Amino acid sequence: MSGAPSEESEEQRLEREARQKAEADEAARNQFPPPPPPMTQQNFLQYMQMMEERQRITMEQQNKFFHDLLQQNKVERPENQGVTLSDFQNTKPISFAYAPEPMDAEDWLMDTERKLNTVGCNDLEKVRYATHLCGPAASWWDNIVAVYPADKVFTWDEFKRKFRESNVPESIVELKRREFESLEQKDKAILTYVREFSGLSRYAVEEVNTEDKKKKRFMRGLNPQFKVQLRILAKSGDGP
Template sequence: MKQPTQFPPPPPPMTQQNFVQYMQMLEERQRVTLEQQNRFFQELLQQNRVERPENQGVTLSDFQNTKPISFAYAPEPMDAEDWLMDTERKLNTVGCNDRRRESNVPESIVELKRREFESLEQKDNAIMTYVREFSKLSRYAVEEVNTEDKKKKRFLRGLSPQFKVQLRMMRATEFQELVDAAITLEDDFKQLQEEKRKKAKYEPKRYINNKPNMSLSFKPRYNNNNNKNNNSNYY
């Protein structure tokens, strides 16, 4: 007869003290891993500086070898900031300066994105969606946003009319101040619409009675049936 498989007894439940020690161990392991990664990039950077002449270009393969993280959208600003810092570090690792970065973007793409920026409008999108597109495309039209005044005017020009009029009266001094005011104004507008919706939901509906009032309708002066009966009495 086959003996049943023997399983080891389950581990005892983790106490609060053991849990704290376990978390500390994980944090220490992450710290060591991060230090090793930073040390590796520093050594790679030093090696690049020694082996690569100053006037030699940087290839796309050089950058891809660093395994950069792809990025499209992040709901939290800090996620985008972390990605940007990681990408900047890897670009510096392969020795790619600002001049070389710009040369890697085709002129046709720059012109296409510049035209997209010129025609950018908020339309039915949320303010934050418009802000993200504005920030992304404005990098291809630096001459149109190289001052706070230019950036504010271009931002206002693409806003929906319901926000544009009130924000023009505000006269913000900085672009970020204008963006914050637009977000606040949109939030107030949404709250107002929600209050109207709730009020309309609970208000009694008024029905219009289109039926004619019989008491006011025309009545004949004489009854034809009575007239016939009266006339028959003469015979």
């Protein structure tokens, strides 16, 4: 008569369950790639520096293009000949219709002025070609011109001032600056916070005009739990 199978002890059961869990974990690791390492404070700063570096490289490329174009114009155009609209359009200017954000309008104005200077436009040519670019927004300039005598000649500084009054009003810029001052991550994704920080910081340049200021302001707005995690990671990365 064969004996009945021995009953599994509690210790054996725990060992069996632990072994099964280890095997299941191993199978899961083989099936799915490991998650990416958590982002650290250094990662965030590197991300922001990378974005700034991309902007710098883009600006350098544009400046080289404009410099080469300027040299070409010096060779091909006699000194006493003015700049034509075709000359200006060779710089691939961007048409302006409407800017959802004030700094978008400011960017357009600065980009246009740089291109006007590149081809050597005089004051009158700058106004003429800049207003030619306004497209659907041309009615804004037409309304301004209509209230002045027909022989009124606008300077480039006058155009810039009126353009900013309409599209980069100080009241809106001030609201954006205050929005940056109160910006916090809260429950936003970290990359969303980074994008908002980068966009709004343009309205408060004096608060982020050094790397130290930018770092402190960025950290101040982080979610408290995320901030604690970063500090723990920073300490663990320092070693014993």
